[in-house]
Amino acid sequence: MRYLYAVMPGLSHLYPLVPSVRAARLAGHDVLVATSGGAVGPAAGAGLPVVDVAQDREIAPVFDRLLVDVLRPGLSDEELMGLMGAAFATIGDRMIDGLLSTALEWRPDAVVYEPGLAGGLITARRLGVPGVVHGVGLRHPTSWGMYGMGPTAARLGIAELPEHPDVEVRISPDSLEEHNEAPGEDLSVVAEVPMRACPFNGGGEVPDWALSRGDRPRVVVTMGSSAATTGEGRVLADIVRGAAGLDVEVVVTTGSGGLPDALDPLPKNVRVVSWLPLSELLPVSDAVVHHAGMGTMFAAYAAGVPQLSVPPTGGRPAPHEVTEARGAGLTVQPGALTPDGVAAALRDLLDDPGYAAASREVAAEMAAMPGPDAAIDRLTRLIG
Amino acid sequence: MRLLFTTTPGFSHTTPLLPLAHGARLAGHRVLVVAGGPALRAAADSGLPTVDAVPHDDVTRPYAALAAAAAERDIPPDETMRLVFGAFGEISAMMLEGLVAAARRWGADAIVYTPMLSSGPIAARAVGARAVLHGMGLRHPAFPATPALIEAAGRRYGVDAADLRPDAELVLAPASLERVNPAAPPPDAAVPTLPTRPGPDNGGGRVPGWALSRGRRPRVVVTLGSVPSHTDGRQDVMAAALTGLADLGVEAVLTTGGAALDTLGPLPPWARAVGFVPLTSLLPSCDAVVHHGGMGTMFSALAAGVPQVIVPTTSGDALSNAEVVEKRGTGLGLMPAALSPASLAAAVGELLDEPRHRAASREVAAELTAMPHPGTVADLLAALPFRHRIRTAT
Known part of the structure; x- marks a missing residue:
């Protein structure tokens, strides 16, 4: 089989698909990742063959603008989803021609896409091969990513946009989906392949101390590096101050950003790293504070570590509400966040055994769900 | 199961390990690559977690010495092999301490090593982990440990390095190639062999x-x-x-x-x-x-x-x-x-x-x-008996 993976140019879209691409490759299938912009390097850096399908088109500025737009105060959920849908459609339109021409050259037997890049389904229909939507966390329907693709369809001469894929690869476990208000695909018309999520956020060096547990409970703070997720540094500084007030070891990942000035001098029980593989760090940690990104949440679920969500925006689905409803963590809204509030929430997570x-x-x-190898075998039998 | 992978410094010494490492990971096992030099880059660029076994020295130094010797004069084949054994022995010695420290700290259950790295099985024995020889391709005899390495194994870790036979050998080459392989060592009844599909994996990158x-x-x-x-x-x-x-x-x-x-x-x-x-x-x-x-x-x-x-x-x-x-x-x-x-x-x-x-x-x-899938082989490794008594030297 030849599997073409179509991915939006973002790490949070790329990384959840990496285990599936790997598994397909290990099973002897030919694989190719089609993406663009900032995801091309990381796809190669994840050890995968990759094609840039929007080489000369602007991608990053669209995301940058979105990250500013979503912070406008007083946005309703609908307005927020409208902004995101429009940005995704802009990028989707810039990728669709390259995606189609790559697919026509490479001739995949199926197109696997993540819900953000509905152009994957358009490509599958154009080639007459199965379209497979691949979850990146909690279930999302394809219709969400198809929102705003009308003009693209008109440009391509497509009379009616496809609605449903043939298969949904689901990585979200049942007990989380019970609390997920956003529906996934319509399973009366779409076949479902469950697959264990194998959290991945890149390869690289693990420092000595992260190979085992420390003397004290370890709290990881990973808020990304954008102004949106760190609250222009203020939210990040308050989280670290709050966490450092407890008798714990705090590990802060800063990404491409640095530490806010407000954290100078840094409390003694805080370690700062730019990046670490969460798949290795979380299993030797006791709690994690994050910006409610799906990848980090699923890494925490997979490691069985309670989580404190600090979501920068609203929107649907609201993954932090699912975490709370499942009893696996708490939420503090950035607007109401204080160091004391963070300390109190973390104390709850560490001391009340219910969260752990x-x-x-x-x-x-999650561990009991079929592994990627079994899931790819099942997918291949379904569509082969 | 926790599988620690190690190899000699080199891109092509690392890529043969990648399918098993990824297969094990996808099958739910934990994986860590402990190596040095270009091997670290190759593993990280495949999306694997890594530890530098030789953080305070240049582990590729013995290669440079070897290349310099070869550039100076024409070296007869048997002397070339002696020099190659010496260089890989030196690299093995440089990596031993870092290997043992990482394996102990991380709690490795098995150390998967390549034939040129004689400190692989020593580290396994030092921490009480299974020693698993990864054949990389066609079977070749594992490189011998140098006298200095054997001495260090005994003195520092209480390991008798006279017998470095592994607990299992992964055979990556299919039978029809092994039948015509002039370099294959004779089979050892005491070492179970597990056929393992070799991949291939040449790393990721842009496809034009x-x-x-x-x-x-x-x-x-x-x-x-x-x-x-x-x-x-x-x-x-x-x-x-x-x-x-x-x-x-x-x-x-x-x-x-x-x-x-x-x-x-x-x-x-x-x-x-x-x-x-x-x-x-x-x-x-x-x-x-x-x-x-x-x-x-x-x-x-x-x-x-x-x-x-x-x-x-x-x-x-x-x-x-x-x-x-x-x-x-x-x-x-x-x-x-x-x-x-x-x-x-x-x-x-x-x-x-x-x-x-x-x-x-x-x-x-x-x-x-048709050879067994790497994920299946990882599961088999978890069920392996030990050949060697577990040592807990400190």
């Missing part, structure tokens, strides 16, 4:  | 548009592997290809491996030079490959069912690899002394014209596909 127990239940549930 | 499908002419790849200085030093192979293949009506793809190739002059319209393209993505659209005899390239071609010409320009296993390819009928060997545009054209022409080489290559490809 619920987190471990979800981890066990 | 033209490589997505076949061209109008048969496509021939000429590659001298992943070490730039080697490509640079053997531009005669590329030059022979550019002259010799001109009348074959083919499209030639030369991989530069980062070397400048400027002595070749402007390329003819039927040839193109590319930097790094993952061979696994390039070979499916190709009809023949000419290479230096590296194990990774050889196995990539076999897995893709593409016949090969080996010009064994490297020391080490290139000669025996060429012999195996010839005997199995999957390609031809062309000795560097006999290399000319005409002889290369004759060899490539034969591969393209006579279907038997492609047929044999496809047979081996099918044989490889």
Whole structure:
């Protein structure tokens, strides 16, 4: 089989698909990742063959503008989803021609796409091969990514946009989906292939101390590096101050950004790293504070570690609400965040065994889902 | 299970480990690569977590000394092997302490190591982990530990390094190749062998548009592997290809491996030079490959069912690899002394014209596909008994 993976140019879109691409390759299938912009390097850096399908088109400025737009105060959920849908459609339109020509050259037997890049389904229909939507966390329907693709369809001479893929690869476990208000695909017309999520956020060096647990409980703070997620540094500084007030070891990942000035001098029990593989760090940690990104949340679920969400925006689905409803963590809204509030929430997560127990239940549930190898075999039988 | 992978510094010494490492990870096991130099980059660029076994020294120093000795004078083959054993022994000694420390701290259940790294099984024994020899490709005898390393193993870790036989050996080559492998050591009844599908995996990278499908002419790849200085030093192979293949009506793809190739002059319209393209993505659209005899390239071609010409320009296993390819009928060997545009054209022409080489290559490809999946092998390793008493020396 030849599997073409179509991915939006973002790490949070690329990384959840990497285990599936790997598994397909290990099973002897030919694989190719089609993406663009900032995801091309990381796809190659994940050890995968990749094609840039929008080589000369602007991608990053669209995302940058979106990250500013979504911070406008007083946006309703609908307005927020409208902004995101429009940005995704802009990028989708810039990728679709390259995606189609790559597919016509390479001739895949199926197109696997993540819900953000509905152009994957358009490509599958144009080639007459199965379209497979691949979850990146909680279930999302393709219709969400198809929103705003009308003008693109008109340009391509497509009378009616496709609505449903043939298969949905689901990585989200049942007990989380029970609390997910956003529907996934319509399973009366779409076949479902469950697959264990194998959190991945890149390869690289693990420092000595991260190979094992420390003397004290370890709290990871990973808020990304954009102004949106760190609250222009203010939110990040308050989180670190709050966490460092406890008798714990705090590990802060800063990404491409630095530490805010407000954290100078840095409390003694804080370690700062730009990046670490979360798949290695979380299993030797006791709690994690994050910006409610799906990849980080699923890494925490897989490691059975309770989580404190600090979501920069609203929107649907609201993954932090699912975490709370499942009993696997708490939420602090950035607007109401204080160091004391963070300390109190973390104390709850560390001291009340219910959060760790619920987190471990979800981890066990995920571990019991079919692995990527089995899922790819099943997918191949379904469409082969 | 926690599988610690280790190998000698080198891209091509690391890529053979990647399928098992990824297969184990996807099967739910934990994986850590503890290595040095270019091996760290190769593992990280495949998306794996890494630890530097030699953070305060240059672990590739013994290679440089070896290259300097070879540049100075012509060294007879048996002395070459002595020097190579010495260099890898020194690298093994440099890595021992870091290996043991990381394995202990992380709690490794097994250490998977390659044949040139004699400190692999010592570290396994020092921490009470299973020692698993990864054959990388065709079977070769594991390199012996140097006296200094044996002494250090006993003194520092209480490990008797006189017997470094592993708890299991992973056999990456299919049976039809091993039958004609002149370098294969005799089987050891005390060491269980587990056949393991070898991948292939040549790392990730951008695939250029033209490589997505076949061209109008048969496509021939000429590659001298992943070490730039080697490509640079053997531009005669590329030059022979550019002259010799001109009348074959083919499209030639030369991989530069980062070397400048400027002595070749402007390329003819039927040839193109590319930097790094993952061979696994390039070979499916190709009809023949000419290479230096590296194990990774050889196995990539076999897995893709593409016949090969080996010009064994490297020391080490290139000669025996060429012999195996010839005997199995999957390609031809062309000795560097006999290399000319005409002889290369004759060899490539034969591969393209006579279907038997492609047929044999496809047979081996099918044989490889039928070998056990790396994820399954990881599960088997978890169930292995220990050959050796567990030591808990501190």
